[in-house]
Amino acid sequence: MTGAQVRAARSEDAEAMAHVHVDSWRETYRGVMPDRVLDDPGMLEMRRRFWATVLADPRFEGTTAVAEENGRIVGIALAGPSPNAEEDGAAQLYVLYLLHGHHGSGLGRGLLDAVLDDERPATLWVADPNPRAQAFYRKAGFTADGEEKVEDGVRELRMIRPAGGASRVSGAPGRG
Incomplete structure (x- = not known):
């Protein structure tokens, strides 16, 4: 893609990030997440406040x-310590969304690599069913560990990746 790049988010990106967050949810989760959540008129403002x-x-x-x-933001990512970071030292991927027209562009992997350190174990929760996202994370070295939860009526699976897991995947660069 011409002119495509991944960079650190800045405070002035909050508005555009909120739009990507809401638009990508509506593109990806229609039929998986309740319409009342996706069509909530306050969702954009809630996401704007979240990102700010x-x-x-x-x-x-x-x-x-x-x-x-x-120059247009088309994807977003956020990671941080996992809820069990004191015990396992893991990071957690909390957000990774890319507008539908950019799936398969390499930007998703760029976002993942930008927010997660390959030398640290990582965890994430992924909607089920969402076979495209699950395949993307498997390719990046994540495996389902059997843990499940339901939030907002959506079943989610936990996936984990050991430290160095991405660099052991064929063709996946490490961050080192």
């Missing part, structure tokens, strides 16, 4: 990224 708060929080510095194409 995250981007102002020094705890997320270096773990928030955007994918841009020709």
Whole structure:
């Protein structure tokens, strides 16, 4: 893709990140997530506040990224310590969304690599069914560990990746 890049998110990106978050949810989760959630008229403002708060929080510095194409934000990612980080030292991928027209472009992998350190174990939750996302994460070295939860009526599977897991996957560069 011409003019495509992944970079660290900045505070002035909050508005565009909120739009990508909402638009990608509506593209990806229609039929999986309840329509009342996807069509909530307050969702965009809620996501705008969320991103403004995250981007102002020094705890997320270096773990928030955007994918841009020709100056337009088309993807977002956010990682941070897992809820069990004190025990397992793992990072957790909390957000990785790319507008539908950019799936398969390599920007998703760029976002993942920008927010997760390959030398640290990582975890994430992925909607089920969402075979495309699950295949993407498997290719990046994640495997389902059998844990499940349901949030907002959506079944989610936990996937984990050991430290160095991405660099052991054929063709996947490490961050070292």
